[in-house]
Amino acid sequence: MKPKRQIEVSKQVREMLVKEFNTTSVSVWRALSFRDNSPKSKRIRCAAYQNRGVLLMLTPAMETIHDADNFMRQYFPNGVLIEANKNNSHVDLLKNGEVVKSWDKVYLSDLDGIQQEAVKLCGTHVIL
Structure with missing residues (x-):
């Protein structure tokens, strides 16, 4: 889209x-x-x-939530989710609840690249 x-x-x-x-x-x-x-x-x-x-x-909506459990979850269209554990710097990229890719020791500067992968995975145009 x-x-x-x-x-x-x-x-x-x-x-x-x-x-x-x-x-x-x-x-x-x-x-x-x-x-x-x-x-x-x-x-x-x-x-x-x-x-x-x-x-x-x-554009399709994208939402970012910082939960009390110290996770950041960024929701993209078509069931794509970035889930970041702020306690240990681990990030998962999920599609329809299944982990597609994971990263350890992620820095804030790495997040843009992970978001670009999420955009490609969701199969629709999203502006970050």
């Missing part, structure tokens, strides 16, 4: 874009949600950016 892009603007800016480009609110929505890539849609997006538009990347 590829992340979806969307430009967020205020109601006033959307109304201004409709008037400025002599179009409909649906056309502005299609342009700001990247559902249309016509030259006019590109101009609408450019005008949105110039009026404080903010680009959002809509």
Whole structure:
């Protein structure tokens, strides 16, 4: 699943874009949600950016929990989990409850590489 892009603007800016480009609110929505890539849609997006538009990347949720048992668990889509024991620096990468790979003596600087492996394993696009 590829992340979806969307430009967020205020109601006033959307109304201004409709008037400025002599179009409909649906056309502005299609342009700001990247559902249309016509030259006019590109101009609408450019005008949105110039009026404080903010680009959002809509991706599957990823959650990190630091438990009282001194574990960090990072949940990814499709049953992928990173489980880190903060007492002994051991990290497991799991898919559907089964350990796929393990690391001992993990440093914080190693976590990015482990997260990238988790992203590949979950088979969907996730932005960390």
